[in-house]
Amino acid sequence: MNTLNTTIAQDTSVKADTDAPRAESKPLAGKVEEGVTVGTPFADDAKFKLRNVDVFYGDNRAIKDISLDIARNEVIAFIGPSGCGKSTFLRCLNRMNDSIDSCRVTGSLQLDDVDIYDPKRDVVELRARVGMVFQKPNPFPKSIYENVAYGPRIHGLANRKAELDEIVENSLRKAGLWDEVKDRLDATATGMSGGQQQRLCIARAIAVSPEVVLMDEPCSALDPIATAKVEELIAELSESYTIVIVTHSMQQAARVSHRTAYFHLGNLVEVNETSKVFTSPDHELTESYITGRFG
Numbered sequence: 147m148n149t150l151n152t153t154i155a156q157d158t159s160v161k162a163d164t165d166a167p168r169a170e171s172k173p174l175a176g177k178v179e180e181g182v183t184v185g186t187p188f189a190d191d192a193k194f195k196l197r198n199v200d201v202f203y204g205d206n207r208a209i210k211d212i213s214l215d216i217a218r219n220e221v222i223a224f225i226g227p228s229g230c231g232k233s234t235f236l237r238c239l240n241r242m243n244d245s246i247d248s249c250r251v252t253g254s255l256q257l258d259d260v261d262i263y264d265p266k267r268d269v270v271e272l273r274a275r276v277g278m279v280f281q282k283p284n285p286f287p288k289s290i291y292e293n294v295a296y297g298p299r300i301h302g303l304a305n306r307k308a309e310l311d312e313i314v315e316n317s318l319r320k321a322g323l324w325d326e327v328k329d330r331l332d333a334t335a336t337g338m339s340g341g342q343q344q345r346l347c348i349a350r351a352i353a354v355s356p357e358v359v360l361m362d363e364p365c366s367a368l369d370p371i372a373t374a375k376v377e378e379l380i381a382e383l384s385e386s387y388t389i390v391i392v393t394h395s396m397q398q399a400a401r402v403s404h405r406t407a408y409f410h411l412g413n414l415v416e417v418n419e420t421s422k423v424f425t426s427p428d429h430e431l432t433e434s435y436i437t438g439r440f441g
């Protein structure tokens with residue numbers, strides 16, 4: 147999606163050429179101040195409006211006064227060193243943290259201007275609108291068909307078998323899997339390859355017609371070919387869905403996202419157009435991370 151010409155570290159353990167010239171010579175922000183994010187954290191057409199969000203696990207403050215908009219139909223990547231809070235923040239978007247007893251979320255989190263954390267909110271409905279794909283493919287130990295049909299069935303999206311069949315086929319097609327599995331829909335999903343399982347999990351997420359898909363390191367368990375297929379899929383899905391992806395791969399963030407958000411020790415340090423983050427970031431810490439000086 148983005149053609150980049152800076153030196154991005156090949157992976158976070160490999161040091162890159164940090165002497166590469168910067169595209170701009172403007173001084174970089176250097177300090178990290180809680181609640182202060184450089185770049186463009188806000189958007190005109192916000193799907194999510196997140197303001198002054200803190201997340202605690204017991205006494206540990208894992209997210210520190212973060213404010214961010216996520217625009218409709220954008221792909222935004224969350225990057226940053228291990229433990230900086232990417233997954234914690236992602237999981238706030240569909241209340242996946244609710245199941246962790248010690249976890250407490252404060253601040254204002256809105257989806258289409260409605261409070262995500264309103265105690266009266268139906269969390270099952272929220273998670274149908276804001277689907278999730280996890281790091282490790284986690285298909286149910288059932289058939290390929292049943293994996294995709296389960297959600298639409300429990301949400302009452304199909305009245306007849308023919309309607310359900312259509313949803314299953316369309317979801318598998320959108321996930322780029324139909325041709326590979328159409329002749330073995332009754333086969334057990336756990337017998338598929340890892341990459342196929344992950345695309346099945348994506349088909350399962352989109353079968354309930356979500357508006358947003360959250361992806362937490364969706365390719366970390368996949369080989370490069372399966373990763374390329376999932377990345378192609380993200381580009382296709384971005385035409386219809388808002389996608390938030392946590393990734394440790396800067397190349398992946400550069401390939402698939404429109405904006406990139408850089409997290410550091412629970413702070414949201416910088417958000418910018420992805421091409422800018424990887425060519426001329428506004429913050430020193432972002433630059434250090436993308437050039438592989440730490441991470």
Ligand SMILES: Nc1ncnc2c1ncn2[C@@H]1O[C@H](COP(=O)(O)OP(=O)(O)OP(=O)(O)O)[C@@H](O)[C@H]1O
Pocket residue numbers: 203206208226227228229230231232233234235246248
């Ligand atoms: N279930 C949990 N219980 C207690 N603390 C947690 C829990 N999950 C995360 N944390 C803590 O919250 C902080 C942020 O963790 P989180 O997993 O969100 O970071 P991350 O940036 O996604 O890391 P990684 O890239 O390693 O997955 C860390 O200090 C972590 O130890």
